[in-house]
Amino acid sequence: MTPTVRPISADEHRAFIAGRSSASFLQTPAWAAVKSEWRAESLGWYDEGRLVGAGLVLYRQLPRVKRFLAYLPEGPVLDWAVDLGAWLAPMTTHLRSQGAFGVRMGPPVVTRRWSAAQVKEGIADEGVARLGEIAPLERSAAGARVIQQLEALGWRPQVSEGGFAAGQPQYTFVIPLVDDAGARRTDDDVLAGMNQLWRRNIRKADKAGVVVTQGRAEDLKAFHDLYAHTAERDHFTPRPLSYFETMYDALGAEDPDRITLWLAHHESDLVAATIAVRVGTHAWYSYGASSTAKREVRGSNAVQWAMIRDAMAQGAEVYDLRGITDTLDPDDPHVGLIQFKVGTGGEAVESVGEWDLPLNRVLYRGFELYLARRGG
């Protein structure tokens, strides 16, 4: 089968994604509105008149030149168990015609999985510094075949760290909400998978009278105040309120259940707030904030548990806590975040990561140098 690629409307794109079990929210047409500083385009793969794949392309301009890096974050949405040469060639031809000097994409294909218990043991084991040094639960042949084909087709794996096109994480932590046979897990089962600290904290929040509710657009200001406070405390650069307003409106307009604001109050104080996103059967914990005061009432645990239960009630099969680093070194500052996520039970998942295809060697090389200078 040799598909063709052509631009599609946002409606066609939306309908295609709605007809699939799930796709990354970074591949929804609504995401284009969030990333409004870049030109976006929806692409469709057609086979004998039938739409069989879709991708959201963000065109990121190279400084001073009217040429672009075509970026498909966590996409495109394809059946990846195909002859990738035939599927990717018409895409790159199209992107080149649009002025792309290179393509970056992140095939949403799993390569390895590890259990929470394995990750925990890895952190405890002095001889293990990285996730990859633990024998995985599963090593995916499908993932290996995607890597094999991309290498053969001249794509280059990216080690993504900040910069011009801050990469999507290659390692994520997820809680499967269905068992291996595909049957829905119960609340009790998911709770039993969590570590003792998580269970105790959820109970503690309940006893302390923490109330978790879903917010509305007008509550974004309260979320953002708490988020800015968290950013100051945890030393990261906060995004402006307008970013979340755009995201909330754009994703909400696509599907009323796509984005949810969650608020955890203790008495009249907002102690934690989060943003959840869901596309089909995949639910994400996207942004979170927590107060420095009243940590003992465990608002963060309460709001996570509410989100997990809601995801299950909405028919989600995966609750995705998003990126982790692959470090298991207990002295690494990132390890605390991993430990927080690992406490929920679930699995660490590695995907094939992001890959680049240079279309214009000279400009691509210049782009790499530009990135290196920014990085340094």
Next chain:
Amino acid sequence: MSLTLTVDGERWRRHLRSVADADPGLVPVVKGNGYGFGITRLAQTATWLGVDTIAVGTYHELSAVEQAFAGDLMVLGPWRPTGPVAPESLAPGRVIHTVSRLADLLALLDRQPDARIVLERLTSMRRHGMSAEELRAAGRLLDQRPARLEGVAFHLPLAHGAHLTEVEHLVNDVVAAELPTRTLWISHLTPPELARLRASYADYDVRPRVGTALWLGDPGALRVTATVLDVHEVERGDVFGYRGRTVPKAGHILVVSGGTSHGIGLEAPIGDHSFKARAAAVARGGLDAAGFVRSPFTVDGKPRLFAEPPHMQVSMLFLPHGPRVPAVGEEVAVRVRHTATTFDRVDIS
């Protein structure tokens, strides 16, 4: 009266033991001339080391080791439908066949459905082996034909310290092929490379095949000597040798044990690519060992000149006046390539 390999047994065995202890998955390679020791002796030594598998180069070599070693016998050379087979004396379950072509895999399974098989993946050496696509096809075939797949083999070129990227590509191909095995048989990785490979593929069993670094890994334990068989004082212009050459200046003709039948003067070229190194190889007595070129024999630590090309079992050296003249019966040191030398005697203390 012979070309002798003298081994400091205690030191040699200590080295072997340390290599084996450092790597429980070690597969000693026992092939060809047995690295100078002889393959039967190495098979016995492998028994002493306690390993479960040894590797021979060809099917012809199996009969030399089958009594000396009771474990599994891997044949490194690829199985071919037209080639030699394992001797009938050998229990079929002891042999692990290396298969490097899809057609051969089919033929072998037709002939012996329960054959133990290792699939060889082609490496940058491009000697024998399957492509990534053939390996996948083999994976599909083995879905239908339940065989005793013992792993996948990589035979890497000798580029120390530079293999990891290639190996990672090759192992990814193994994962992609969905083969019902978790064993990798690998040659020529440095210990740090091996450690990193094992860390990245903790779910795989890595079995390094080691020959030179094992048997010849401690050169200080090995000494090669030849016997001085005769000494003739000569004057300038004297005629000597098979070819009736004349002596250029006064000195001594030394007749020592060790000739072409031992591999003297027929050394395999060493793998150094520089012109200087190649010139040095010739000077040490390569195939062009004609004229007065440097021989591998040393007297009092100094390399001596061949008086003429080596004979079948002895060599004639020219010793100008000046240095000490060794006596008949004395031993002189010889520098040889062990994988290309046949010793008259191997003395292991």
